[in-house]
Amino acid sequence: MKRRNPSKENEARLMVLSDSKCCVCGKRGDHIHHVDLDSSNNNLENLALLCWQHHEEATRKSSMSKKLSPRAVLKYRELYYEAVTTKRKKALDISNTYLKSLNSEQLFQTVTDAVLLFELEKIKDEFYGGDWKEQEETLRKLNWFGERRSYRVSYEVLQFLEYVADYTRAGMPSGLAMAVYSRFESFFFVDTKKKKQTIELGELSNQIAFAMVYDSIIHSKNFTITAYGLLILKSLYIDAKHHKIAALTEQVLDSYKEILSLESRHGDYQEEAMEMVKKFKNDLETHGLAFPALPDTILQLMKASA
Numbered sequence: 001m002k003r004r005n006p007s008k009e010n011e012a013r014l015m016v017l018s019d020s021k022c023c024v025c026g027k028r029g030d031h032i033h034h035v036d037l038d039s040s041n042n043n044l045e046n047l048a049l050l051c052w053q054h055h056e057e058a059t060r061k062s063s064m065s066k067k068l069s070p071r072a073v074l075k076y077r078e079l080y081y082e083a084v085t086t087k088r089k090k091a092l093d094i095s096n097t098y099l100k101s102l103n104s105e106q107l108f109q110t111v112t113d114a115v116l117l118f119e120l121e122k123i124k125d126e127f128y129g130g131d132w133k134e135q136e137e138t139l140r141k142l143n144w145f146g147e148r149r150s151y152r153v154s155y156e157v158l159q160f161l162e163y164v165a166d167y168t169r170a171g172m173p174s175g176l177a178m179a180v181y182s183r184f185e186s187f188f189f190v191d192t193k194k195k196k197q198t199i200e201l202g203e204l205s206n207q208i209a210f211a212m213v214y215d216s217i218i219h220s221k222n223f224t225i226t227a228y229g230l231l232i233l234k235s236l237y238i239d240a241k242h243h244k245i246a247a248l249t250e251q252v253l254d255s256y257k258e259i260l261s262l263e264s265r266h267g268d269y270q271e272e273a274m275e276m277v278k279k280f281k282n283d284l285e286t287h288g289l290a291f292p293a294l295p296d297t298i299l300q301l302m303k304a305s306a
């Protein structure tokens, strides 16, 4: 079995621990920061995920300006990890009812969920140990869950896909990104009687899409992944609008806002990538899940990354 090098593996673990966010402010984490400023020290204890702004503050040389000290980073990180753990525990707590209070149908669903979640843990283990090609195969095993999905199972699968989407920055190939897209299609669903749960599934899906778009523009410059991330956003938007779930349509628009702000931040993002984002955004209100009409230059770039 192929293993990632230790620093890559620790990077992945850092993303999970930090929920892919800056441990100071909770925005998208762009930089893996070495707390002791020694970039060869890739021990997990020495790594903290930071947004570009806080990374700048933590590495700023001048002693005159406000600086984020290593001590402060460690303190923020400790509190942030605690918050992430608490949030996850809460999510796992969904069915803390006594079994004897369930009717037979609920009991059957609970047992089915337990079996699927057990299976999911095996799939995750297999995924983390595989190379890109094997990982794509592994994700395909989730198809078997499809018809048996419940809110609980979908929540766990989407959370797993969120971690997978974080591989975008590590150069995830297009095939794996497409697999993430189709699993999203199977596991995100709208239950009009359970609006709160639908919003939770939508939030996770929005984060999956955001990670794919944002990181493919900044890190991997893979246009196919950008396109599939944008397609997830569109799919979410259409469903949310159709069922009048304003909380979700707003989230999609917020993601667009943050992605489009990349343009003004550094100014060196590929023109084509931002053009593609705008084309998809203008296409949000159109029905149907096809790519919008894209100029030849972009189609060529997508072909090159396919």
Ligand SMILES: [Zn+2]
Pocket: 022, 023, 024, 025, 026, 027, 050, 051, 052, 053, 054
């Ligand atoms: Zn930050």
